[in-house]
Amino acid sequence: MHHRAVIAxxxxxxxxxxxxxxAASPRQDLEQARQSFRQHDYDSARKLATFLLYPExxxxxxxxxxxxxxxxxxxxxxxxxxxxxxxxxxxxxxxxPEKSLTDLLFSEGAxxxxxxxxxxxxxxxxxxxxxxxxxxxxxxxxxxxxxxVIVEKRxxxxxxxxxxxxxxxxxxxxxxxxxxxGQGITGGTSVGVFLYLAGKYGLNAKVPAPxxxxxxQLQQVEIGAGIAFYAxxxxxxxxxxxxxxxxxxxxxxxxxxxxxxxxxxxxxxxKKPRKTSILDRLHVxxxxxxxxxxxxxxxxxx
Numbered sequence: 001m002h003h004r005a006v007i008a009x010x011x012x013x014x015x016x017x018x019x020x021x022x023a024a025s026p027r028q029d030l031e032q033a034r035q036s037f038r039q040h041d042y043d044s045a046r047k048l049a050t051f052l053l054y055p056e057x058x059x060x061x062x063x064x065x066x067x068x069x070x071x072x073x074x075x076x077x078x079x080x081x082x083x084x085x086x087x088x089x090x091x092x093x094x095x096x097p098e099k100s101l102t103d104l105l106f107s108e109g110a111x112x113x114x115x116x117x118x119x120x121x122x123x124x125x126x127x128x129x130x131x132x133x134x135x136x137x138x139x140x141x142x143x144x145x146x147x148x149v150i151v152e153k154r155x156x157x158x159x160x161x162x163x164x165x166x167x168x169x170x171x172x173x174x175x176x177x178x179x180x181x182g183q184g185i186t187g188g189t190s191v192g193v194f195l196y197l198a199g200k201y202g203l204n205a206k207v208p209a210p211x212x213x214x215x216x217q218l219q220q221v222e223i224g225a226g227i228a229f230y231a232x233x234x235x236x237x238x239x240x241x242x243x244x245x246x247x248x249x250x251x252x253x254x255x256x257x258x259x260x261x262x263x264x265x266x267x268x269x270x271k272k273p274r275k276t277s278i279l280d281r282l283h284v285x286x287x288x289x290x291x292x293x294x295x296x297x298x299x300x301x302x
Contacts, residue, residue, distance in 0.1 A: 026058040026064075027059075027064070029048050029051060029052055029058075030048075030049075030064055030067065030068060032044075032048055033045045033048035033052070033068070033071050034067070037075060038105065042074075042075040042078045042079050043075075043079065045071055045072075045075040046072060046076065049068050049071045049072035049075065052068045053065075053068055053069065062095055062096070066099060069088045069089075069091045069095070070088070070092055070099075070101070073085045073088030073092065073110075073114070074101075074106055074107075076088060077109060077110045078107065082113065085113060086113065086117050089113065089114050089117040090117055090121065093117065093121055097118075097121075100114075100118075101114045101115075151248070151250075152248050152249075152250050153247050154244065154245060154246060154248065159237060160237055162183055162187075162236070163180040163183050164176030164177065164178070164180040164183075164236060166236060166237065166239070166240020166241070166244070167236065167239065167243075169244075170240060170243045170244060170245075171248075172243065175239065179235075179239075182228075183229055183232050183233055183236070186225045186228040186229035186232060187225070187226075187229040189221065190223075190225035193218050193219075193221055193225070196218070197218060197222070
């Protein structure tokens with residue numbers, strides 16, 4: 001019995017030791033990757049860092065993850081894998097946005113790529129922020145317009161106005177144009193013939209016998225066009241009354257939104273370059289007086 005207890009205790013100790021060794025292994029691998037990178041053994045550093053990060057992360061501390069991604073990214077850069085290096089640097093900045101590299105351990109090229117990646121992330125975040133702001137503003141405007149309840153009041157008298165006024169009020173522009181054109185042609189023809197005859201023969205003048213037939217035809221055109229005008233007018237009034245509604249609820253549009261004006265930026269005058277040359281400061285030009293003329297010299301100070 002005692003022998004079995006000793007064996008069981010030894011097994012527990014062995015398992016605990018194995019777990020301890022396994023738990024310490026990733027930290028040891030990270031230290032080895034760090035040493036390999038400092039010794040410019042970038043291939044070994046890449047392999048160790050890749051093992052620690054992929055296919056799953058074997059480091060629990062965020063600081064260790066940052067260091068592993070930095071080592072892998074810099075090692076990728078030094079071995080010519082620039083795209084993979086940028087990917088690792090992006091992951092570093094996702095965990096620690098304020099991270100920066102120093103020239104004590106990293107090359108100028110790696111530092112330049114890291115700073116470029118950081119700048120691109122900042123620019124992308126700003127652009128995404130602007131896109132989200134625009135989308136939110138559009139959604140706010142859409143909801144605002146949907147919430148508007150606008151009632152348009154319509155005049156009953158407008159239905160009796162000529163030239164399609166009632167149709168235009170009822171939001172029937174096509175009908176309004178047709179009635180307006182029809183009344184314009186017929187009314188214009190009737191008035192035009194009347195004015196022509198009145199101007200040529202006068203209102204009470206006698207028409208010469210040779211012109212009688214032509215005048216009668218023109219008078220028939222005048223009367224027919226006038227009748228057609230009133231017929232189209234009456235038709236337009238009836239049509240407007242059939243479709244008339246005293247008030248109509250309409251949907252809000254952009255014209256009903258509050259106008260937001262941004263204050264234009266104050267222009268900053270460009271600073272003139274300082275003139276240091278004598279030829280730039282010295283100006284020669286003609287001088288004209290009342291009784292004389294000559295050449296003048298002027299000197300310009302800053």
